[in-house]
Amino acid sequence: MDWQVAHGCVVDPDGGIRSASLWDHSDAYPWPGGDLDLATPLLPALSQRATTTQEPAWTTELTGELPEGWALAAKRAGLVSGAAIPIITDDGVGAVLEFLDDHPIHLDDDFVSLFHEVGRQLGSVVERERHLAELDAISDELRRSNLELERFAYIASHDLQEPLRKIVGFSQLLTRRHADALDDEAAEYLDYVVDGAKRLQDLIQDLLHYSRAGRDDLDLEPLELTDLVDDVLADLSMAVDDAAATIDVGDLPQVAGDRSKLTALLNNLVANALKFRGDGPPHISISGHRAEDGWEIAVEDDGIGIDPAQHERVFEVFSRLHTREAYPGTGIGLAVCRRIVERHGGRLWVEPGHDGGSVFRFTLPTVDAATSAHEPEETTR
């Protein structure tokens, strides 16, 4: 059997069948299909049946099946039989192939099951193509949104700060150079202008840190957490001395991480423990132990603590539980911390401490786990 005319149709998710404008016909049978505008199937009833039953359907009485006008063309071309073969994907029939022939055809069981199988195979090809196209669309979308993020970060780091510098700079020039011309009230107002603009700059800077914590590439290496904590404590030594804080550092593991990101994380947690201290000299302990899914590190303080109802809120961007007068800051620190931990494949959460303070806990993968996950080529050497 050789088909004189073939026509491809697409089945839409709502079950509607439309022409895909795919035609194929033998040279001996000049067929106007490709030139004529046909939106519907060539064999509407047969294609509908093939779609519903998911089985090939055919006829040897072609005339009644064709749309008006096409019957004549078929008759002139001597076409007498037609068949509709469903292409089956995971979501049902995704397409129908229609064939016309100049011999009366009869499809026997073998032929039907052969076509059925061909339809399935074609269907999986169609499926795969469709998924690839979807993946392509998603990764295009991701690329675009990443570019937009980078653009945003640049705007935040430059364009938004430029006008702020001007507001602050000239307000300060006024108060410095023209103090004589200003009364106390005017000077006070200018102080508020400067204060507001500086605050806005802090917010922009912090948003930028937050966005960077999510988008910068991680530079993973084996790190001794003890060394990182030493660096952080040296960096915070003035605040530690000011608060007369005692800091216990227990045994800490080696982890796989990004040095600057994990340093920022520890710095933030320890600085918070110092900042939100109680009335007496604070006592802070940093410890680690092996957990089910890697290492778990705890930074515990005996400070003012956090209402358990607020335990999740503290990780939101710009969330603050206290006034700026009581505790300065924008409220981004813990949101950045959570991003850093999550980028490393861990979790960060807070629990009430033993002495009324808070314990911040985070998990990090072990060096082995991180190495095998990130550098599979290492194992082949």
Place this chain on the structure above:
Amino acid sequence: MTPKPVEILLVDDDPADLRLTREMLSQSKVRNRIRSAADGAEALAYLRRAEGFEDAVRPDVILLDLNMPGMGGHEFLQEMKTDRRLSSIPVVVVTTSDEEADIAESYALHANAYVTKPIDLDQFARIVRAIEDFWFQVVKLPGDIPDEG
């Protein structure tokens, strides 16, 4: 004998920014003369004494903003640091951006220093002072070397 004033070329498109920087430099203990160009192209025309800039004085140091309409700071660096006659003039990038990419790109294009402008005027004054101390007093600049001709 009074030493000749330090010649500074400010490249910045923003009049308010230029003004602030001029204000800060005007308090300098080192005598200086300030010229300005609104973008990279104008700065190059000035440096090359192109038409309209026949009387241009070769600057001892250039303070360069990055974000400018037309020829921006990076393109200016690219152009100027590959010009044998101009490449020896030290360029200090002074900008609001603290994006790592901007910093890396500037040094890759042979900027001599990169400074982020702080928002606070007093901090900015300190930074301008530090630039003066280092570039006008500590280092020897190519122009200081006596001609051996």
